[in-house]
Amino acid sequence: xxxxxxxxxxxxxxxxxxxxxxxxxxxxxxxxxxxxxxxxxxxxxxxxxxxxxxxxxxxxxxxxxxxxxxxxxxxxxxxxxxxxxxxxxxxxxxxxxxxxxxxxxxxxxxxxxxxxxxxxxxxxxxxxxxxxxxxxxxxxxxxxxxxxxx
Amino acid sequence: xxxxxxxxxxxxxxxxxxxxxxxxxxxxxxxxxxxxxxxxxxxxxxxxxxxxxxxxxxxxxxxxxxxxxxxxxxxxxxxxxxxxxxxxxxxxxxxxxxxxxxxxxxxxxxxxxxxxxxxxxxxxxxxxxxxxxxxxxxxxxxxxx
Numbered sequence: 001x002x003x004x005x006x007x008x009x010x011x012x013x014x015x016x017x018x019x020x021x022x023x024x025x026x027x028x029x030x031x032x033x034x035x036x037x038x039x040x041x042x043x044x045x046x047x048x049x050x051x052x053x054x055x056x057x058x059x060x061x062x063x064x065x066x067x068x069x070x071x072x073x074x075x076x077x078x079x080x081x082x083x084x085x086x087x088x089x090x091x092x093x094x095x096x097x098x099x100x101x102x103x104x105x106x107x108x109x110x111x112x113x114x115x116x117x118x119x120x121x122x123x124x125x126x127x128x129x130x131x132x133x134x135x136x137x138x139x140x141x142x143x144x145x146x147x148x149x150x
Numbered sequence: 151x152x153x154x155x156x157x158x159x160x161x162x163x164x165x166x167x168x169x170x171x172x173x174x175x176x177x178x179x180x181x182x183x184x185x186x187x188x189x190x191x192x193x194x195x196x197x198x199x200x201x202x203x204x205x206x207x208x209x210x211x212x213x214x215x216x217x218x219x220x221x222x223x224x225x226x227x228x229x230x231x232x233x234x235x236x237x238x239x240x241x242x243x244x245x246x247x248x249x250x251x252x253x254x255x256x257x258x259x260x261x262x263x264x265x266x267x268x269x270x271x272x273x274x275x276x277x278x279x280x281x282x283x284x285x286x287x288x289x290x291x292x293x294x295x
């Protein structure tokens with residue numbers, strides 16, 4: 001089962017990376033062009049999102065009739081309801097970084113194959129951002145950051 | 151104004167591939183194909199989430215898939231007019247934002263929106279609005295590229 005799950009994940013990641021390359025999403029100018037709504041707008045990213053939505057809507061409907069996924073004993077899905085300040089604040093920050101660099105995490109990592117120099121700078125910086133959040137969320141730091149009892 | 155070199159067909163084709171990729175992860179492993187979450191999990195910066203082998207396999211697949219396309223079609227257009235310093239600042243902000251916000255364009259945008267998840271719809275609308283505003287402001291300040 002572990003080998004099957006790992007293979008499923010590798011196939012998923014590989015097809016995902018190929019899709020990003022085919023759709024022009026490894027080009028920061030094109031991605032930034034989508035965000036340039038009030039200027040020279042490039043709608044390509046909207047077609048990518050729309051195209052990706054079609055198989056996923058079908059997949060979500062298919063899961064309704066499934067007790068478990070094909071290669072695992074249970075579904076592992078996140079909560080969908082609770083709106084938190086971290087969700088809104090984090091999404092706002094992410095949008096700022098996305099607009100500044102024209103890259104989000106998927107294209108950043110996939111570009112390690114196509115533009116290793118620039119992509120390495122972006123991905124290492126992104127991992128540093130991950131690490132900052134991990135450090136801030138450690139219980140020992142929580143108290144000082146959020147004023148909670150440790 | 152819409153740019154002349156928009157690629158609706160390639161966008162749709164690549165988008166379908168991305169959607170099938172995410173569907174394989176969901177139907178096969180019962181998990182969200184979220185890049186920021188998988189990447190954080192792979193490098194040990196997330197407590198919950200997929201087993202690390204699954205996370206690594208997905209993350210390594212991304213450049214592998216891009217390399218395969220490059221093998222068949224030749225060089226992939228990727229324009230980087232910004233400075234490396236800008237890219238580094240953008241990377242840190244994207245890293246902080248996606249961890250705090252529990253996801254990025256893949257997890258919230260593709261997987262969550264198609265599930266009609268309230269969290270993901272709000273997150274996607276928020277990072278899109280924030281991205282539109284950021285590019286608009288940067289352009290006004292003369293920083294367009």
